[in-house]
Amino acid sequence: MSRVSLTVTALLLLTGCQAQPSAEQPASEPQSFAALTRIETSRIELPADEETFGQGTHADLLNRSCLACHSTSMVRYQPPLTRKQWTATVTKMRDAYGAPFEAEETEAIVDALMATAPAKK
Amino acid sequence: MDRLDPLLARTLARRRLLATGALGLAAGGTALAQSGKVAQLLMAGGPEQRPLTSVFPGKGEMILQRNRPPLLETPMSVFDQGVFTPNDRFFVRWHWSDIPLDVDAEAFRLTITGGKQPVSLSLPEILKLPRISYAAVNQCSGNSRGLFDPRVPGAQWAHGAMGNAIWEGVALKTLLDKAGIDPKAAAVRFGGLDKPLTQVDAFEKSLALDHAMDGEVMVAFAMNGEQLPLLNGFPLRLIVPGWYSTYWVKSLNHIDLLAGKDTNYWMAKAYQIPDTPNADVPPGTTEFPKTPISAMNVRSWITSTEPGAKVPIAASLPVRGVAMGGDTGVKRVEVSADGGKSWHDAKLGPDQGRYGFRRFETQVAIAARGPVRLMSRCTSSSGQVQPMKANWNPGGYMRNCVEPCPIEIV
16 A cells, blocks of 8 residues: 655654654654655646527526636536525625626526526426 | 726726627527537526536546636546546635736745745745645535525535645745744735736735644645646645635735734635524524634535446446545445435545545445435544535525435336
């Protein structure tokens, strides 16, 4: 099972670590890795996320209300939710997370979600 | 009005729609599901299928729970391959859309305010400080949320929103001592490079001062011997061993000593659990005394066999898995091959420290062809035992029941 053989003691010696293991320390005999000596600049590009809810009244409303902050999959993978659960979620998205729609649009968005996501009718 | 910046968010939404063309892609046809491979998750009422994707930089094959901001789940088979979760298979979870994708190691500074003097440290300066290192499980508060019954909204994780790594870094106490602690300080707040697109509270979490100064809480720069992947919080991540991942602030660049309790949204409103044993309330309950989620509970998973597997008959079947004590070690893991009627002790793998995974293995006797209900049950070193019955709360937090693994002997 051992993938690397350094003991924690060896790690401490290598790094000149001043922390001494004590009974309070979490690691008893961890497998360990060579101490990090340098941190390099890191840069990545995420895959494109071009999916929308499509076209139509419901889709248009969801596209502009939801997709600024997250992809469609957040909606599509929800379990069957009741109207009450969707209403609570939509309200939280607006009040707590600043989703870009007006309070009066909440019911229309819930209608659109009930029709689009795997809703519990 | 600081609730939102509707103009910015609308502009971003419109720009995205223009970029994808008027038609966009029909829902369900994600461009990310290139492999065509699908993970089948056992979630009552569905949806149960997720794409398996290898297109995220620095990541191998992961279960795609959400494209943006990424939610990537580790397939259970990864946990069967070793006690530590490789960095390229470690789960990914971000709250806000604007996540760091380009971090200059020379320009980066970690700042500490609210102490006796302000502190600003470069990465080379942090690398020169005394180090600590230990194994610890990083688990999402909502790991296994998709298995809640009745189901609850939120990220629909199966069991793979977790991983075990060796973290290396500097004790938070070492850094706070550099700032100097004012006698009035009560809590310590942590913020990172991720930002909301709207005018709401940034994702910040805090710990009580005593906890922050316990010598174990760590500002990590390495994970399994390598610098942190960007998707897991490069260049620095707070490690709060034994506590849920929500506290393990990624791309940590600011620490603030607070004189009072943290009232920001992410401490006062989000990640609240029922203030009951194991965060358990009767299904459907919405009103209850709440408290911020904190320490993890005892869990175990069989990793050698997938639920639903058809296994050729033999005299005995090897059963392996991983277990964790929560915020303490693993004392014992028992395995049952009859749905929990009888149990026998599994052999525990090497102890990697109280906060890490512990592997277990055993053989179960097979009498005949037909369905077999495998289970594992962990007892922590503080005596906590996994319950047979699942807990329930509307946030989908802290699931830790015995997880059945039904298979068929053929």
